[in-house]
Amino acid sequence: MTTLRQAIVASVVLASCLVLIIVFSRRPIPDHAMHILITLVAISIVHLLDLFVFKGEMMRLVKKVIEDTSNRVLDKTQARLKEMMAEESESFLEKTHESLRKHFALLGNADKIGLVAIYKNREEALDDVIDSLKKAEKKVWILGVALTLAFELRADILETLCQKMKNVKGFDLRILLLDALRSPAVFRTFLESSGEDVEAILQTDPEAPDKEQPYFLQTLYTDYNSTYKRLSALSKKILWPCIRYYAHSPSFWMIVTDEEIFLEPYTYGRPPGRDKEGRIGGGLPVFRFRNLPEKGTYEILCDHYDKLWLTSDIDLFQVEARRFDRACVLKRILDRGWAWLRNAQAVLHPAANKKPNEDRRRYPRYVFAPRFKIPIRLNGGTEVEAEVVDISRTSIRLALTEGEPPKPGQKVGRGDIEQPLCEDVYLVRRLWEKDAKLVCKRVDDTGFVLVDPRDVTTEPASSTS
Numbered sequence: 048m049t050t051l052r053q054a055i056v057a058s059v060v061l062a063s064c065l066v067l068i069i070v071f072s073r074r075p076i077p078d079h080a081m082h083i084l085i086t087l088v089a090i091s092i093v094h095l096l097d098l099f100v101f102k103g104e105m106m107r108l109v110k111k112v113i114e115d116t117s118n119r120v121l122d123k124t125q126a127r128l129k130e131m132m133a134e135e136s137e138s139f140l141e142k143t144h145e146s147l148r149k150h151f152a153l154l155g156n157a158d159k160i161g162l163v164a165i166y167k168n169r170e171e172a173l174d175d176v177i178d179s180l181k182k183a184e185k186k187v188w189i190l191g192v193a194l195t196l197a198f199e200l201r202a203d204i205l206e207t208l209c210q211k212m213k214n215v216k217g218f219d220l221r222i223l224l225l226d227a228l229r230s231p232a233v234f235r236t237f238l239e240s241s242g243e244d245v246e247a248i249l250q251t252d253p254e255a256p257d258k259e260q261p262y263f264l265q266t267l268y269t270d271y272n273s274t275y276k277r278l279s280a281l282s283k284k285i286l287w288p289c290i291r292y293y294a295h296s297p298s299f300w301m302i303v304t305d306e307e308i309f310l311e312p313y314t315y316g317r318p319p320g321r322d323k324e325g326r327i328g329g330g331l332p333v334f335r336f337r338n339l340p341e342k343g344t345y346e347i348l349c350d351h352y353d354k355l356w357l358t359s360d361i362d363l364f365q366v367e368a369r370r371f372d373r374a375c376v377l378k379r380i381l382d383r384g385w386a387w388l389r390n391a392q393a394v395l396h397p398a399a400n401k402k403p404n405e406d407r408r409r410y411p412r413y414v415f416a417p418r419f420k421i422p423i424r425l426n427g428g429t430e431v432e433a434e435v436v437d438i439s440r441t442s443i444r445l446a447l448t449e450g451e452p453p454k455p456g457q458k459v460g461r462g463d464i465e466q467p468l469c470e471d472v473y474l475v476r477r478l479w480e481k482d483a484k485l486v487c488k489r490v491d492d493t494g495f496v497l498v499d500p501r502d503v504t505t506e507p508a509s510s511t512s
Contacts, residue, residue: 160344163307164335169197169300172309172333179304181207186219188303188352192235192313193224193270196329198302200277205286212285222278223352226292226361227271228369228376230384234391235297236267238315238327242396249381249392262377266326275370279363292366293359300328301352306338308348386414386437410440415471418446422462425453430462436494438474443485446494458484459497 157163166172176198180187187208194200200222211218225232237245247261262268278290300311311333318330338345361369369376381388390412418434423445425431433445453459461479466472478499479485485497 161336161339162334162344163337166333166335169311169329169333172335173197175335176302176309177204179302179307179309180204183211183304184215184218185305186221186303187211188219188221188223188301188349188356190223190299190301190303190352190355191225192297192300192328193227193267193274194222195270195274196326198300200274205277205281209282209285212289220286220289221352221356222290223356223359224274224290224292225267225271225297226294226366226369227268228373228380229294230380230388231294231296232267232271233262233377233380233384233388235315235327236262236265237388237391237395238317239267239325240265242392245392245396249385249389256374260374260377263373272370275363275366279367283363287363290363291356291359292361293355294361295355295358297328299348299351300333301348303349303352308336308345310334310336310348386416390414410442412437412439412444413474419466419471420448421445421464421475424460424462426457434494435471435475438478440478442488442496442498443475443478444494444496452490452495453487455487455489457487459487460484 164172164175166175169176189200191198208220212220225235233248236248240248244261244265248265251260251262263272278286281287297313299313302309311329312331313328314331315327316330317327336344336348414437415435418436420432420434422430423433431447431450433447436444436446438444460483461475461481463481464472464475468476479497484500486500488496488498490496
């Protein structure tokens with residue numbers, strides 16, 4: 048813009064100089080030169096008018112248009128923004144009101160049941176738990192599996208409890224732990240161990256030395272063992288009577304003191320991201336309840352603990368003997384619950400081509416332990432004796448005591464069953480009427496499976512027994 052202005056001014060000056068020269072020289076000027084000069088002067092005048100008159104006016108008009116347009120856009124924008132802010136504010140207030148209503152309702156319900164805090168896990172609750180134990184003047188009740196995760200029965204905690212037992216008259220101390228030589232503990236071990244270890248536990252020779260039994264190397268048993276050694280070193284007169292082992296399935300990790308309870312529910316679920324092997328506890332929040340003037344959650348949980356304590360009849364004295372005879376104790380557990388434990392193993396640790404936690408049975412199988420014998424009739428009417436292995440709604444698995452089993456597709460009849468009517472016999476009679484014939488569907492190492500011809504397509508090809 049500056050360069051253009053300078054060019055215009057230079058043109059005007061040049062034209063003026065030429066006119067002055069012509070005027071003062073008093074010489075005749077050719078017509079074509081005069082035309083050129085007049086043209087240059089006209090152009091200069093036009094540029095001057097445009098520069099100093101019209102351009103200024105144009106700029107003022109342009110500025111006014113821009114200002115008017117900007118004001119209109121700004122007014123509309125401000126109006127729309129106010130509308131949007133009003134809408135957002137109204138929506139925000141509604142959401143806030145609803146959220147506060149829900150939260151106040153939740154807080155009100157929490158207060159009614161005595162819930163005063165929720166911790167993400169035991170680690171987060173640990174300091175408050177220790178503080179509550181130290182402040183207790185009447186009782187401390189402790190419930191867990193082996194108490195080795197986050198909250199441990201450390202030497203300082205045991206010393207604190209021991210001093211309370213010595214110095215506080217009538218102080219009620221109870222410690223309940225899971226007996227690792229019970230079927231609930233074996234099942235929990237199956238949940239916390241690898242498929243190979245579980246298979247080894249079931250297949251180990253019962254007569255083998257107990258040091259060769261993999262069960263005693265699994266996490267649950269080693270935790271149980273280490274806690275026992277720590278507790279057995281305590282004063283037999285003071286603390287031994289306060290410790291018992293329960294045979295029930297674990298339900299809570301719980302600490303009860305004079306006026307409050309810390310509780311974490313136990314489940315068989317494994318927390319996301321945790322290894323497929325190892326402890327399954329410690330995955331849920333810890334709830335803290337206070338004792339209310341009106342009876343409620345605190346009393347219910349205390350009653351739960353009291354029933355568990357009264358029905359647990361194993362203490363450190365008996366545990367010492369059970370640990371000494373642990374191989375025989377475990378053998379009895381496996382013998383009594385073999386069918387159920389084998390099925391649990393197949394479901395919890397399926398083969399490579401099966402999905403975990405997949406129920407592969409249309410109808411559950413009932414396994415007979417011990418087995419009983421019934422007469423059956425093969426093709427040709429030959430009657431032989433067979434053992435009943437298991438039964439479902441549509442099929443029965445048998446094993447011949449001698450001879451060749453029927454071939455797939457062959458029909459098999461039932462003879463007279465002489466055993467007195469009981470649950471087992473009733474199941475067989477209900478599935479297999481005397482005059483009816485079942486069809487052999489498959490033969491495997493455990494026996495042969497007979498199915499009702501009307502349901503021949505409903506029974507799955509695999510068995511979990």
